[in-house]
Amino acid sequence: MSTLIAIVYPTEAKAEEVRQTLLGLQREYVIRLGDAVIATKAEAGKVKLNQLLNTTATGAVSGSFWGLLIGVLFLNPLVGVAVGATSGALGGALTDVGINDAFMKELSASIEPGNAALFLLIQEMTADKVLKQIQGFGGIVLKTSLDETKEQVLRDALQGHSGEAGSALPA
Incomplete structure (x- = not known):
């Protein structure tokens, strides 16, 4: 079962620094992330999501390839690329993977x-090692799907308390 955690940081740069730290831990097999999205709120109140995976661009690239292939079969590769890229980009834009975008925007409005x-969808982690790496960054827990005891351990770790940081979080 995946765990959802949303942590607020004072700047987008600080949230990105934490996300990069977690991605580094993922390369070391200490954590497995399903999604890691940064939501920022502009002065005007508009919420912007900084996704790890741009589904529109991925769809356009994939659609271009398949459009080229089909275009070659029908002796018109340029039209095939254009149609494939357009349909792929449209399909990618309509695809929502990971954490629900509407949920993140609604929560980020506050x-x-x-x-x-920083919204994290954690599939697996070695909690004590992860908390040790992120506790120096600070942050305020906005929402989690953890039980109260584990959430408090996370809050304490983000505030810099040393205690038994990893003992109560899921492995």
Whole structure:
């Protein structure tokens, strides 16, 4: 079962630094992320999502390839690429993978302008090692799917308390 955690940071740069740290831990097989999205709120109140995976671009590239292949079969590769890229981009834009975008935007509406919320969908992790790496960054827990005890351990770790940081979080 996956765990959802949303942590608010004072800047987008700080949230990105934490996300890159977690992606580094993922390369070391300490954590397995299903998604890691940064949401920022502009002064005007508009929420912007910084996704790891751009489904529109991925769809366009994939569609271009298949369009080229089909276009070659029908002796018109340029039209095939154009149609494939357009349909792939449209399909990618309509695809939502990982954490629900509407949920993230709704939750991010409550943060202060200029702040950033890091949304994590964690599939597996070695909790003590992860907490040890992120505790120096600070942050405020906005929402989690953890039980109260584990959520408090996370809050304490983000505030810099040393205690038994990893003992109560899921492995």
